[in-house]
Amino acid sequence: MSHLIDISIDDSALPPPTPEIEQERKVAIFDLLEDNSFKLPAREDRDVPPGPFSLTLAIRERRLVFDVTGPEGAQVAEFHLSLGPFRQVVKDYWQICESYFDAVKKLPPSQIEAIDMARRGIHNEGARILLERLDGKAEVDIDTSRRLFTLICVLHFGA
Known part of the structure; x- marks a missing residue:
């Protein structure tokens, strides 16, 4: 499977x-570049670019934009996803992250672990939503989806 070799955020x-x-x-981009899978699906009107790809993520007109370029720098795909399906899970994710960061400072490990499990569950839900939204647009594995969801969260934070 092809992969991403560069990721940027247009904020x-x-x-x-x-x-x-x-x-x-920075951590999400580093992790993504270390290990990811990203492939564009076949379409009737074009050949499938083999990759590797560069990805720019942005929020424009209240939509999440994936701008994908090939090895020569030419745009090979651009798709826009509604932010609506992500709003609640992003909000929940930031709330649980705040609880987690507060807990690390003052709670015993057993309570921190419980909050961390909830955080991971919400993160997995966000990754699942992203996989559904990318269906037919890009093929990614669950780990790539998780890391991309983190980037959506940090982008969404400023939106």
Whole structure:
């Protein structure tokens, strides 16, 4: 399966990220570039570009934009996803992350572990929604979807 070799975030229309958000972004991009799968599906009107690909994520006109370029830098795909299906899970994810960060400072490990399990569950739900939304547009595995969901969260934070 093909993969992503570069990922960028176009946040030019968003407020500057906080240091915490910037750190989340850097970690997610690093993890994605270390291990990912990303393939464009066959279409009747075009050949399937083999990749590898570069991806720019942006929010434009209240839509999540995936801008995909091939190895030579030419755009090979662009698709827009409604943010609506992500709103609640992103909100839930940020709330549980805040609880987790607070818990790490003052709660015993057993309670931290319970909050972390809930955080992972919400994160998995976001990744599942992303997989559904990408159906027919791009083929990714669950780990890639999880990491892309993290980037959606940090993008959505400023939207």
